[in-house]
Amino acid sequence: MTLKRRDFLRSATLAGAAAALPSTLQGAIATARPSSASRAVVIASANGLKATSEAMQMIKNGSDALDAVIAGVNIVEDDPNDNSVGYGGLPNEEGDVELDSSVMHGPSGRGGAVASLRNIKNPSKVARLVMERTDHVLLVGDGALRFAKAHGFKEEDLLTEESRKIWLKWKENLSREDDWLPPHDIDAADVGETMPRWERTTGTINCNAVDLKGNVSGCTTTSGLAFKIPGRVGDSPILGAGLYVDNEVGAAGSTGRGEANLLSCSSVMIVEFMRQGRSPQDACLMACERIAGRTREKRLLDAKGRPRFNVNFYAINKAGDFGGAAIWSGARFAVNTGEPESRLVEMAHLYQRER
Ligand code: ASP
Numbered sequence: 382m383t384l385k386r387r388d389f390l391r392s393a394t395l396a397g398a399a400a401a402l403p404s405t406l407q408g409a410i411a412t413a414r415p416s417s418a419s420r421a422v423v424i425a426s427a428n429g430l431k432a433t434s435e436a437m438q439m440i441k442n443g444s445d446a447l448d449a450v451i452a453g454v455n456i457v458e459d460d461p462n463d464n465s466v467g468y469g470g471l472p473n474e475e476g477d478v479e480l481d482s483s484v485m486h487g488p489s490g491r492g493g494a495v496a497s498l499r500n501i502k503n504p505s506k507v508a509r510l511v512m513e514r515t516d517h518v519l520l521v522g523d524g525a526l527r528f529a530k531a532h533g534f535k536e537e538d539l540l541t542e543e544s545r546k547i548w549l550k551w552k553e554n555l556s557r558e559d560d561w562l563p564p565h566d567i568d569a570a571d572v573g574e575t576m577p578r579w580e581r582t583t584g585t586i587n588c589n590a591v592d593l594k595g596n597v598s599g600c601t602t603t604s605g606l607a608f609k610i611p612g613r614v615g616d617s618p619i620l621g622a623g624l625y626v627d628n629e630v631g632a633a634g635s636t637g638r639g640e641a642n643l644l645s646c647s648s649v650m651i652v653e654f655m656r657q658g659r660s661p662q663d664a665c666l667m668a669c670e671r672i673a674g675r676t677r678e679k680r681l682l683d684a685k686g687r688p689r690f691n692v693n694f695y696a697i698n699k700a701g702d703f704g705g706a707a708i709w710s711g712a713r714f715a716v717n718t719g720e721p722e723s724r725l726v727e728m729a730h731l732y733q734r735e736r
Pocket of ligand 1: 584585603604605606614615616617635636637638639640
């Protein structure tokens with residue numbers, strides 16, 4: 382039974398990959414670099430248009446790739462209107478915002494990360510300090526907060542009014558069995574609609590760059606899965622899963638369902654695929670295939686055996702080539718190869734969404 386199911390999954394995955402071919406080719410055209418151009422490049426998830434422009438501006442002025450990507454993602458962490466990162470991020474199930482972030486610096490081979498960090502809106506800056514000012518790689522929870530405060534970070538309430546209202550709506554519509562009621566007509570016979578499980582918001586920014594010296598760095602920062610169990614940590618702060626950089630090869634990072642990525646450690650896998658000669662886009666597609674192929678829980682699969690969730694991967698190599706792929710079609714990512722304005726490029730995909 383298990384074997385049959387696995388075979389089915391494998392063929393579903395391959396069929397999906399074949400269906401993705403036209404957009405794979407399109408992506409390949411979109412990501413080919415003019416040979417005369419500098420190899421400097423910055424890519425990010427689709428919420429990173431401003432971040433990639435800022436990072437490229439800094440790189441053009443001579444900045445190291447890590448300084449550039451952190452300055453870029455800080456724009457998104459500070460933005461109250463991005464509900465998936467930093468200030469204004471959607472909170473955990475108790476209404477507390479908990480942030481995860483990681484950084485990796487290619488030239489030094491070092492990395493740092495924080496997870497479940499509360500009250501500090503720039504976890505990427507704290508992750509960098511973990512890398513530079515400790516002999517550790519990952520600090521979590523209260524220890525991460527105390528470390529940030531020791532370095533002068535000020536605590537602040539990260540829950541904006543908008544995010545609090547979204548959380549309250551979620552809580553009040555979660556169950557007809559609890560005591561929380563959404564706004565309703567006092568004469569209503571039935572109060573509250575149950576939100577479908579699969580509409581839980583996710584979102585993150587991953588940003589990777591090659592600088593003018595050809596050095597590679599990356600950063601991932603997020604408020605993680607909305608309404609998570611307090612203490613839940615996703616893929617973003619886990620080096621090898623939500624981010625990986627090898628200065629000899631390139632960088633990769635992710636957004637989307639962290640649990641799926643944690644079980645495959647895809648970013649380090651993508652970097653290894655690139656080391657073996659795969660293009661960034663093909664390496665990202667291979668990681669999507671791996672996740673689809675090893676997802677076996679029925680609750681996570683649709684009727685055709687395909688994941689009911691999405692994971693997106695973004696990758697650059699040392700030569701400045703870039704690419705991205707997602708399990709499901711429709712995703713885009715931000716790219717800047719030296720222009721004043723960044724652009725969005727379509728990602729390759731395993732499966733075409735049915736409309
Ligand atoms: N990957 C993030 C996490 O699982 C969320 C996301 O990117 O949507 O925490």
